[in-house]
Amino acid sequence: MSEPREDADPDSPEGRGGAAAVLPAAAPGSGRGALDRRRILGSAIEFIDAQGLPALTMRRLGAHLGVEAMALYRYVPSRENLLDGVVETVIDELYGDPDVHLEPGHGWQDYLQRLAHGVRRIALAHPEVFPLVATRPPAAPWVRPPLRSLRWVESFLVALIDSGFSQEAAVSAYRAYSSFLLGHLLLEVSQKGVAVNAEDQPEGVPAEQEAVDLSQYPTVVRLEPLLSLDESAAEFEEALENLLERLELVLREGRTPRRGDTRD
Amino acid sequence: MSEPREDADPDSPEGRGGAAAVLPAAAPGSGRGALDRRRILGSAIEFIDAQGLPALTMRRLGAHLGVEAMALYRYVPSRENLLDGVVETVIDELYGDPDVHLEPGHGWQDYLQRLAHGVRRIALAHPEVFPLVATRPPAAPWVRPPLRSLRWVESFLVALIDSGFSQEAAVSAYRAYSSFLLGHLLLEVSQKGVAVNAEDQPEGVPAEQEAVDLSQYPTVVRLEPLLSLDESAAEFEEALENLLERLELVLREGRTPRRGDTRD
DNA sequence: GGCGTTGCGTTTACGCCGTAAACACGCGGG
DNA sequence: CCCGCGTGTTTACGGCGTAAACGCAACGCC
Secondary structure: OOOOOOOOOOOOOOOOOOOOOOOOOOOOOOOOOOOOHHHHHHHHHHHHHHHHHHOOOOHHHHHHHOOOOOOOOOOOOOHHHHHHHHHHHHHHHHEEEEEEEEOOOOOOHHHHHHHHHHHHHHHHHHHOHHHHHHOOOOOOOOOOOOOOOOHHHHHHHHHHHHOOOOOHHHHHHHHHHHHHHHHHEEEEEEHHHOOOOOOOOOOOOOOHHHHHOOOOHHHHHHHHHHOOOOOOHHHHHHHHHHHHHHHHHHHOOOOOOOOOOOOO | OOOOOOOOOOOHHOOOOOOOOOOOOOOOOOOOOOOOOHHHHHHHHHHHHHHHHOOOOHHHHHHHOOOOHHHHHHOOOOHHHHHHHHHHHHHHHHHHOOOOOOOOOOOHHHHHHHHHHHHHHHHOOOOOOOHHHHOOOOOOOOOOOOOOOOOHHHHHHHHHHHOOOEEEEEHHHHHHHHHHHHHHHOOOOOHHHOOOOOOOOOOOOOOOOOOOOOOHHHHHHHHHHHHOOHHHHHHHHHHHHHHHHHHHHHHOOEEEEEOOOOOO
8 A cells, every 4th residue: 555656756755755754843732842943943844834834923833832932032033043944954854865865876967866856855745845945045145046055055066076077067057957946846836735725715615716717718728637737757857857968968068068069 | 338238138127128117106205196006016016126025014015105004905905915916017017028929920939938038037127026926826726837827828838839739748848948937037036136135234344244154065165156156147048948959859759758869 | 958040931012014994085966 | 065985094903023021940059
């Protein structure tokens, strides 16, 4: 039963035994056990995953931990800082993922593949948190995106440079890789997230909310089955492999690529 | 003086005479002239561009328009709806852009090129607004990303199908294109935006804020000049052209691509 | 045992937020 | 004349983030 099916998404939370969802954080009612920063952050992640980001307030998070809101301020200087901590904590799950390595033992393609899937696993495990990863101002203005921690940026750059990339190529690879991950995962997560959104309308008949008039968009209507089909895993894989091929070219030609010689 | 320099970014707000920034909205002090939804939305965009998203409150926006906050509610049902309107308005700038066409007159590549640059122009013109475009729940759960309006999705799909794409190929092209735009532009915008962020610290010495310890990340430090170098325009162009080439393959082979026969 | 200190959580309070509801007021048609 | 209606204001409420003061148990030290 719990064996992965043929077409199961290898990065989906239930689909494998990987990392993600490792923090303790205990039940909300059982309000014992010393408060501390880690417990607060873990609880916040759990809370966001369950109730959605806008539902997270200091008072509610306090209640979730069986404590007054102000108690949190002994461990967290502000709500903003708490959100930063949430992002950092979530990204840190990469370190606990046995399939992702800080050092490329089997070549840079393998390294990038594993890293990408690791990040995807995190995104899928915390769909409500991931947009925060994309949106929060970074530690250093220039690193920016999903691999927020400088340690991963360092690891990325070293891996590629050690594999023969020039410094320029490594940096531009980092940018391409980042924006690919960011774009694809943000899209995927929000596609999933909206279906069962946190804010629910428990009305008797949940259907027919506003139902925008689709009659002017016949193609959209006709392709709606295709559009709502979820082939994220395959698309991710394909785009990722395309990116890796592109990088391979960059590496081999030792320069920034200028579209293949297919014309001109 | 105002002629675009050789290497000027063709999508930067000052670099060309395109659309973007077309709304009237008049000065804040001059608080006359009938309030209406358009004026409110325009003012909100202006406000966000100037002060950043978190600074936008109903009261402040009211003040910006020379009016009490509650007056806005006669034209806007809620703050959430106002933000939706802001996103919609910003995307609607596409219609006013003379370089972007709803119908592909010169082939689908030209169509996609123009569309992509049009969206990029909007992103660069409203860097503080753009993350909202990425983050807000969509009208229809499955369209999701930057081309939020169904009209553009319709246009996109029709353009590709008319050019010979299969329905499946058109949909998957839409996804690839969307996530590319989203990822790249979000990254680019946030890279720009952070430098001169809205929340300023007007302290005497603006430097040396926290300055995380970079000593453990020598490669990051060494490549910092490269990392902070802004080659967004070139990278955008390259990634876009690569995407178009990929789509060309899809079209020619009439199937979803499975990585070139470079191995296996 | 008495007693200051220290650490953790609570209480109280403030100003700002989004917004519901009642209100003030100018203007065009019976 | 006045009556309704459209438009903006006033007032009010509950919830927010958080500063400041407080209560109180555990502990070290004499």
